[in-house]
Amino acid sequence: xxxxYRLSYFIGGILVGIIVSYYWASHLxxxxxxxxxxxxxxxxxxxxxxxxxxxxxxxxxxxQGNLVSAIEKANKAVVNIGIKRQVRIKDPFFDFHDQxxxxxxxxxxxxxxxxxFEQTSLGxxxxxxxxxxxxxxxxxxxxxxxxxxxxxxxxxxxxxxxGSDVDEDVALLKIKSLDLPCAILGNSDQLVVGEWAIAVGNxxxxxxxxxxxxxxxxxxxxxxVKSFGRIYKGLIQTDASINPGNSGGPLVNELGEVIGxxxxxxxxxxxxxxxxxxxxxxxxxxxFIEER
Numbered sequence: 001x002x003x004x005y006r007l008s009y010f011i012g013g014i015l016v017g018i019i020v021s022y023y024w025a026s027h028l029x030x031x032x033x034x035x036x037x038x039x040x041x042x043x044x045x046x047x048x049x050x051x052x053x054x055x056x057x058x059x060x061x062x063x064q065g066n067l068v069s070a071i072e073k074a075n076k077a078v079v080n081i082g083i084k085r086q087v088r089i090k091d092p093f094f095d096f097h098d099q100x101x102x103x104x105x106x107x108x109x110x111x112x113x114x115x116x117f118e119q120t121s122l123g124x125x126x127x128x129x130x131x132x133x134x135x136x137x138x139x140x141x142x143x144x145x146x147x148x149x150x151x152x153x154x155x156x157x158x159x160x161x162x163g164s165d166v167d168e169d170v171a172l173l174k175i176k177s178l179d180l181p182c183a184i185l186g187n188s189d190q191l192v193v194g195e196w197a198i199a200v201g202n203x204x205x206x207x208x209x210x211x212x213x214x215x216x217x218x219x220x221x222x223x224x225v226k227s228f229g230r231i232y233k234g235l236i237q238t239d240a241s242i243n244p245g246n247s248g249g250p251l252v253n254e255l256g257e258v259i260g261x262x263x264x265x266x267x268x269x270x271x272x273x274x275x276x277x278x279x280x281x282x283x284x285x286x287x288f289i290e291e292r
Contacts, residue, residue, distance in 0.1 A: 066254045070198060071210050073256030075152065076181035077127040078249055080202045081136055081159075081173075082148040084120055124201035124249030125149070125173065126258060127182045128285070132157075132175040135281060136248030137263055138164045141171050149175050152208060163288025167230050169263060169276060170284040171248075183250060186257030188277035191215055191236065199240040199262055199273070201249025213240030213271070220274060222264060235274040236260045242273030251275040 123140035127133070134149060141147060147159040157175035164171040192215065199211045217237040238251060242262050251260035260275030 067196065067198065067212060070196075070252055070254050070256035071200070074126075074183055074198070074200050074250055074252040074258065075208055075210070077183040078152065078200045078202075078208060079125045079127060079134060080150040080207055081123040081125045081134075081140060081248060082120065082150065083123065083141060083144045084146040085143050086145055122202055122205050122245050123247050124245065124262070126248075126250045126261070127180050128185065130178065130180050130182050132177045132180060133162070133285075134159065134173040134175065135261065135285060136171050136173060137261065137276075138166055138169045138171045140248045141173065147173065149173070150207075151180075162292060163284075165284045165287070168280060168284050169230055169232070170261070170281050172285055172288045183258045184256060185278050185282065186253055186255070186259045188236065188259050188279045191218055191253075191259060191277075193217060196254040197236075197238040197240045197259075198252040198254075199238070199242055199246060199249065199275075200252060201242075201246035201262060203241075203243035203245040205245060209246075211241035213238050216272075222274065232264060232274065232276075234277060234280065235263070236277055238273050238275065239271040240273060241271070242275075246273075 121140075123136060125134045125136035125140075128135050141161055141164065144161070147161070148156055149159045150156045155177075157177055159173040159175045162172040162174050195215050197213050197215050199213070201209060203209050215236060216239050220232075220235040220237045222232040222235065236251065236259070240251070242265050246262045247264075249262045250258040251262055253259050259278050261278070261281055262273065262275045264274045266272040
């Protein structure tokens with residue numbers, strides 16, 4: 001019986017020794033790993049010091065930064081043009097759609113079948129001089145009884161037409177003000193297909209809307225597109241979105257220079273807009289100033 005107890009104590013002692021040895025060995029191994037991890041962390045911190053995220057300043061990619069800068073330059077000089085016109089339309093219900101009625105009462109009632117009303121429309125323009133010269137499309141101001149120019153800062157001015165060219169669809173306006181922000185006119189002869197194109201204007205009355213695309217083609221002619229006897233030739237094509245109300249606003253390059261005046265769209269398609277090259281516009285402006 002005593003031998004059995006001694007054997008039990010002996011075996012128990014061995015087990016305790018094994019457990020203590022295992023624990024001690026594990027503790028030593030953990031200390032070594034911990035020291036290695038701490039030294040590795042210290043080495044990483046030395047090589048890659050921690051950065052205070054509160055001090056980080058976001059910088060957009062280079063191309064995005066260029067576009068933002070270009071838009072800021074051009075947008076200050078873009079104006080909203082409000083036009084008032086007197087419009088005459090024939091009342092479609094006056095003759096009851098009856099040819100006999102129309103022929104019989106032609107002399108007596110023809111003057112009453114036409115109604116006149118005042119129409120207000122919107123367009124865009126670009127200030128090209130500090131003393132108030134503004135360029136836009138001729139079709140924007142054609143037949144205007146009154147023209148109101150609204151600036152980015154909210155100020156409004158009446159404007160008068162200095163000159164207009166129906167064939168080129170260019171008009172020059174003037175407001176009485178000084179020290180206005182004005183656009184930088186570029187050189188449309190140096191355009192390259194594929195470069196950035198930024199359209200700024202007031203589509204559907206949404207002031208100072210910006211859309212971005214590229215120059216899709218140069219020297220475009222719009223066959224079958226005739227307005228007041230004009231045929232558009234030599235236009236810049238772009239996929240920057242152009243909508244009603246954009247007419248007369250600038251097409252800008254990534255330097256913020258005006259390279260064209262937004263003019264027309266293909267109604268049946270998306271992403272096909274056209275602008276008059278700024279070099280064509282410059283020639284028209286020079287002519288208006290000389291003839292003034």
